[in-house]
Amino acid sequence: MKNVKHLILSLVLIAFTMVSCESFLEEEILDEVSVDYIYNSGEGLEVGVNALYNRMRMYNSPEGDGTNLQANVFFLAATDLGLHRTWFTPYGSTEHTPARFPADKWNNAYNIIDRASAIITSARSVSMDETEKNKLVAQAKVIRGELYLDLVRMYGGIILDTTPTTPQNINDPIVYEVASEDAIFGVINQDLDFAIAHLDWQEPTGRYQQGVARHLKGKAAMWINDWEEAATQFDAIISNGTHSLVALNQVFGADANHAEALFVYQKNQSLGEGDDLAGGSGFWLGSVFNQRLYEKQSGSDAVAGGEIINDVAYGGQSLGWFFPNSYLESLYEKDNDLRYTTYYWPKEYTDYLVNNPAHPNFGQTITEPEDNYRRFHWSLKKYADFETKLPNSNESYKDLIYYRFAETLLLASEAHHNLGEDGVALSYINQIRRRGYGLDPNTAAPSIDFTSWTLDTYLEESARELAFENNRWFLLKRLGKLGERVSLYYRNGDNTGAEANDENNSATPWQSHFINCPVPQSQIDIMGENASQFNIGY
Structure with missing residues (x-):
């Protein structure tokens, strides 16, 4: 995209692998696909969408050691629930900086957004069945909406551009400026609304379906305190019946493709090892x-x-x-x-x-x-x-469950509480609690059910259920609790042998600007006079 100079125009999209549906997995893997084929035919759009999912799997479930893994582990572990021993140090004075903090989320998100925008734009002129085309565009739009939601929640001030990079515009003048919240959420909501309208509740394994689009739309609404919209989206998922809580030992069992999973990243070592191959990488x-x-x-x-x-x-x-x-x-x-x-x-x-x-x-x-x-x-x-x-x-090579129904219920509980509907809020959160105690989620259990909804009760139950999933850091930031609770409970240890008791580890030197992750220094360096709009406090 024009506004992010580090993104290089890809004249050839390499290693578009068939990660998105089981039927596609059986087809021939294309090592090199021309741009004309990708953006000017229905079959090419299908390959392009599959490539987006391959990139998303690398974005959220990367191979091996490295800064991409660090970027993902940060959001899983650098919360009030985590203890760090070694490797990289979240919130460390020398590492939580624009120069040292993992740049992968920013860089990879904008790369994928650019290619999603290319598919969305080019599809307008592709002649094919309209229903099938809308499904492909919906997949690209939900990915773009998801990534912009990720970026604004991670970094605060971000760049917004939905015009894909082309040979014709790659040398256009570049303007770096922080987009308004209204503009960012305008794109997010338009993309997700389109996806909701054109995706079914059940799509092929490895593809986003309507439940994911609604889950993300609800999360976006929560971020801007639109509780009514959030409740509407979460309630639609809950009432539809496609998704439900499964037995506790099944949630992270051998087969993650169960009723509780809204989306699962698929991995299969026999289909090729590596982020650019169909089987994905070892995680x-x-x-x-x-x-x-x-x-x-x-x-x-x-x-x-x-x-x-x-x-x-x-x-x-x-x-x-x-x-x-x-x-x-x-x-x-x-x-x-x-x-x-x-x-x-x-x-x-x-x-x-x-x-x-x-x-x-x-x-x-x-x-x-x-x-x-x-x-x-x-x-x-x-x-x-x-x-x-x-x-x-x-x-x-175990499949990775990424979005699940338990989170939908918990977020729906919060949304209804904020609407003054604690009866509904309690019914949702108590389903999670009952399942945790081995009981029927839909049958009242007076001995363990919550009878009043408080923020502390909610945060504690959310922690019990969703700890070390891609939820806690964003939840605490949205609620204005991240700095307070990281300071209270998160600990950075060291690599010595005598620190099994994590209370002995050093408290985190929290600084207020840590509320937003630092935009990579490589990007700040090319922003010129507008760089001061980004990385406030760093």
Whole structure:
């Protein structure tokens, strides 16, 4: 797009892979596709839309280690629920800067927006079945709307441009200016309204359907305090019946394509490994958030070695870079809330058995681990992969559930509370709570149901259900609570061996401008006199 100079016009779109629907996965993979084909034929538009999904999968579920993974982990873990041990340091004085903060969200979002706009614009002159064309355009529009919503929530001041880069305009004068909120949300809402009108409730696996468009429209409405619009969109999803809560152990089970999932990023190692190939890349989240129990030294035998060997049953190869913190742990009623034992690995060492078959204590409870929180710390289990992950690899090809119905219910609860409709608000939040306790979500449970709706109650229940998903950071920012709660509960640790107790770790040196992520310095450097509109406070 003209207004973002780092975006280079792609004369050839490379490695358009078939990630968007099962039928398309069976077709021939095209390594190089001409621009004329992409933007001047119905078949080309289909390939172009599939390429957008490939780029979105890289944007939200990238391969391996690197700044793209850091950018994603930041929004999952750098909240009031997280503990950092090593790797990169959110809110660190030298790292939370325009020069050092991961640039990938900004750069990748604008690249994808540019290609989505190209599909939307070129489709007007493509001769094909109108219904099918509108479906393809709707896919491109929901992606563009989603990305602009991401950008404005992450960065605050952003650039808005819906004109795609072409050979004719690539050298046009560039104007860098912060778009108004009305203009940004005008584009977001127009795009999502079109998608809602033209997408069905059930689309092929790996494609956005109407529920995703409405979920995003509701989120956009929440951001500008339009509670009535938000409630309308969330209620439509809830009443439609396509989506519902599933059994707790199914939510992050082997098959993520279930009724609770609004959208799942598809991965399949057999279809090609890498962000540019049909199968996608190996994703490291399961390793990032899990302890390295197999490094434990206590209880080692002189001949057999350690009590624990690297095995997928305990999460396999792990990194232990970020963990859930003690504040999050304190929110669970540990004996009755099944999420405590379903979404997390056991906290107590007595729940682990010696798994080294050569060890004399094989099958018995492990000895107490040494005080080293890389090796032993309460850990997140949501992204654990028991099917595709090899014992000595960080890479997982498990499908990634990205939007789910539980979040819809919680956001709908908040919207109805803000409309003064606490009866509806409580009915929604209590469905989440009942499921967490192993009860029928739709049957009253007086012993655990909330009887009054408060912000603290809501934030705590949202934390119990959605911790370390792509929700918390944005929720706290929208509510004006991010700085306060990060200062209270988030902790940056270090890489020493004696910090298993996260209360001993350093409190976060929060600064008010951290409320917006820094626009990459590479972009600020080319903005000239208008650069002062961006990165206020940095």
